[in-house]
Amino acid sequence: MTARTSMTRRRRQIGVLALAGSAALALSACTTPGSAFPDAxxxxxxxxxxxxxxxxxxSAQIGQAPDVIGSAYVHAVSGDLESHENDSVVLFGDPTSSFSQDKGSADGDTVDIxxxxxxxxxxxLLGGELKELAPTEWVAVQTQYVAEEDAEGSLGPACVYPGISIACDIYTAVEATRSSKEGVLSSVVVSMRNDGSSQISTSASxxxxxxxxxxxxxxxxxxxSFSEDDLATLLPVTIFxxxxxxxxxxxxxxxxxxxxxLQLQAGFEVSGTSTLEDLPTEPSGFDVTAIPAADQAAFWDRIEELRK
Known part of the structure; x- marks a missing residue:
């Protein structure tokens, strides 16, 4: 027991010293000549x-076509309003295949896409009571993933896909806040790790x-109902x-x-690299019900009704 405790302490000390060394390296380039203190x-x-x-x-990489596995989440709570989304996400290939699995429904009324x-x-792929909406396991609807790579301000074609779209939206809000000349200035703090990775702490209005x-x-x-002060509220953003x-x-x-x-939370976290095996097998046409374009709005409305 003593040996294990000693090893744990040594690891913690090494970690602290390494972080301190990184900070010292950054500050050494910013010292005033003849002074040991950093020039502010x-x-x-x-x-x-x-x-x-x-x-x-x-910004150069976020909207490109990554091969990733990750988790995406969006939560909003205000009074009686509660909205929660949790999805596991697979993105693979170029052009991109995507598969998002709905993890946010406690009663199993899920919609995997x-x-x-x-x-x-x-x-x-509908779960729970939603299965009653179609006679087959799969349902085909018009795609919601239409890339706008050439659109002004676009970060890249992958920004339309699940997970990455959340990250692109947050990044866009951060950049808009940083470039705004009105309201409270958004600060940016960067922490570099010894392996070259980093953490950025900033905010978006x-x-x-x-x-x-x-x-x-x-x-x-x-x-x-939001006042000008409400709209100027800075929401913390963390980027790894x-x-x-x-x-x-x-x-x-x-x-x-x-x-x-109003409480807001949204994010996307990459947990690994995807392969073709992480995607479902493409279903046979006999296992797919195509919803006519004219009926799709009503179809989505019915899904929302059943999930309430």
């Missing part, structure tokens, strides 16, 4: 340049988050990147102290 302006400039470099690496590369439709339009589905009457600057995890989580408190 130089240190701020160094950290700003470091943050910009990490943001540039992320399988998108084949380049297809104009999505395949839905509620106004920028709402402007994205696709991150949270909030009722119109709630949105219209690997040594190459690629996304490991991005999360927005915070509270708006409005007339009715």
């Amino acid at each position: 302006a130089a240190q701020q400039s160094y950290m700003q340049d470091l943050a910009e470099a990490r943001f540039e690496l992320l 399988y998108h084949l590369p380049g297809a104009a439709y999505d395949l839905l 509620l106004e920028s988050v709402l402007a994205v339009g696709t991150l949270f589905d909030l009722p119109d009457d709630l949105v219209s 990147q690997n040594a190459e600057g690629g996304l490991v995890k991005m999360e927005l989580s915070g509270t708006v102290e409005s007339e009715t408190k």
